[in-house]
Amino acid sequence: xxxxxxxxxxxxxxxxxxxxxxxxxxxxxxxxxxxxxxxxxxxxxxxxxxxxxxxxxxxxxxxxxxxxxxxxxxxxxxxxxxxxxxxxxxxxxxxxxxxxxxxxxxxxxxxxxxxxxxxxxxxxxxxxxxxxxxxxxxxxxxxxxxxxxxxxxxxxxxxxxxxxxxxxxxxxxxxxxxxxxxxxxxxxxxxxxxxxxxxxxxxxxxxxxxxxxxxxxxxxxxxxxxxxxxxxxxxxxxxxxxxxxxxxxxxxxxxxxxxxxxxxxxxxxxxxxxxxxxxxxxxxxxxxxxxxxxxxxxxxxxxxxxxxxxxxxxxxxxxxxxxxxxxxxxxxxxxxxxxxxxxxxxxxxxxxxxxxxxxxxxxxxxxxxxxxxxxxxxxxxxxxxxxxxxxxxxxxxxxxxxxx
Numbered sequence: 001x002x003x004x005x006x007x008x009x010x011x012x013x014x015x016x017x018x019x020x021x022x023x024x025x026x027x028x029x030x031x032x033x034x035x036x037x038x039x040x041x042x043x044x045x046x047x048x049x050x051x052x053x054x055x056x057x058x059x060x061x062x063x064x065x066x067x068x069x070x071x072x073x074x075x076x077x078x079x080x081x082x083x084x085x086x087x088x089x090x091x092x093x094x095x096x097x098x099x100x101x102x103x104x105x106x107x108x109x110x111x112x113x114x115x116x117x118x119x120x121x122x123x124x125x126x127x128x129x130x131x132x133x134x135x136x137x138x139x140x141x142x143x144x145x146x147x148x149x150x151x152x153x154x155x156x157x158x159x160x161x162x163x164x165x166x167x168x169x170x171x172x173x174x175x176x177x178x179x180x181x182x183x184x185x186x187x188x189x190x191x192x193x194x195x196x197x198x199x200x201x202x203x204x205x206x207x208x209x210x211x212x213x214x215x216x217x218x219x220x221x222x223x224x225x226x227x228x229x230x231x232x233x234x235x236x237x238x239x240x241x242x243x244x245x246x247x248x249x250x251x252x253x254x255x256x257x258x259x260x261x262x263x264x265x266x267x268x269x270x271x272x273x274x275x276x277x278x279x280x281x282x283x284x285x286x287x288x289x290x291x292x293x294x295x296x297x298x299x300x301x302x303x304x305x306x307x308x309x310x311x312x313x314x315x316x317x318x319x320x321x322x323x324x325x326x327x328x329x330x331x332x333x334x335x336x337x338x339x340x341x342x343x344x345x346x347x348x349x350x351x352x353x354x355x356x357x358x359x360x361x362x363x364x365x366x367x368x369x370x371x372x373x374x375x376x377x378x379x380x381x382x383x384x385x386x387x388x389x390x391x392x393x394x395x396x397x398x399x400x401x402x403x404x
Contacts, residue, residue, distance in 0.1 A: 109315065185217075307343070
């Protein structure tokens with residue numbers, strides 16, 4: 001099914017928008033459109049290009065003019081085709097087109113909300129959790145999300161520069177035998193050539209105590225043409241290799257993206273999705289339910305739903321935490337458990353991910369635990385007394401509602 005962005009719909013169907021805005025003047029040859037390097041070279045990255053295709057409001061025009069010293073503008077032709085010409089509040093458009101609100105300051109905003117710089121023993125390697133590290137291998141992406149938690153270093157125009165020392169990072173990993181899990185991120189490692197990714201993964205696989213490799217990427221969504229048969233065959237050499245993709249709205253799951261994810265899954269790569277809860281993008285139950293169901297069709301397990309980090313200039317995209325709890329409440333029990341991501345807050349300043357759940361535990365002591373289910377019904381389960389157990393805080397409940 002092919003559709004143009006102007007008729008975007010609710011995202012429940014898999015559609016292709018190609019060639020979309022590139023259909024004029026004789027169009028674009030399919031072999032070029034399907035070339036990931038052509039997609040990168042022809043990204044929309046200027047005000048003039050935006051105005052050629054979109055009806056910009058003052059908020060967007062000012063945002064583009066001011067974005068040059070915060071986070072670069074860049075959108076692949078594939079992803080740009082998802083953006084309607086005349087709706088500035090479109091959920092895809094809000095994610096990648098700068099707005100003047102990015103210049104607003106909030107007393108809660110932070111340059112490094114996850115505290116990565118303070119947990120970086122060597123340049124480019126973040127060691128915040130006991131047995132795993134985050135390896136920042138590049139500062140470039142196929143396109144740039146306006147809420148990027150690493151906007152201070154990503155895209156080449158932020159306040160800092162990323163200077164990853166690969167050999168020093170490899171030495172650190174060799175010396176720290178407690179590290180069993182390495183997550184490649186940045187930036188996005190999948191914009192590297194096959195050969196460069198191959199050498200990087202091979203070097204990591206040569207370290208005996210590293211059991212588990214992961215790649216965090218939005219390339220399959222922004223640039224599905226990159227997921228070639230050759231790339232998948234190369235990645236398959238390094239199992240166990242997992243991949244976390246990043247999809248926020250069901251319309252991002254196009255025919256091309258579905259096919260790219262299928263190639264990865266067929267190569268034996270388990271796929272998880274990390275979404276960010278964003279105002280005006282996915283902050284309602286029906287959108288999120290459509291997204292998680294569509295992800296499962298793509299053989300992608302919804303993994304995390306993040307509360308938006310307190311990154312500078314993101315206040316217009318942040319939602320109340322209560323909204324995330326409400327969405328999880330509306331998913332848990334109402335659809336398959338495979339479709340329910342874990343809602344988390346990355347604790348500001350470097351505290352790591354903290355799971356945030358609806359209140360299913362009503363009371364807990366050394367005799368019983370009182371719980372409620374998704375329907376609001378209350379149940380009691382016997383506890384084995386153990387004074388060393390840390391019990392949940394007591395909450396009010398009424399015995400008459402208990403089911404024995």
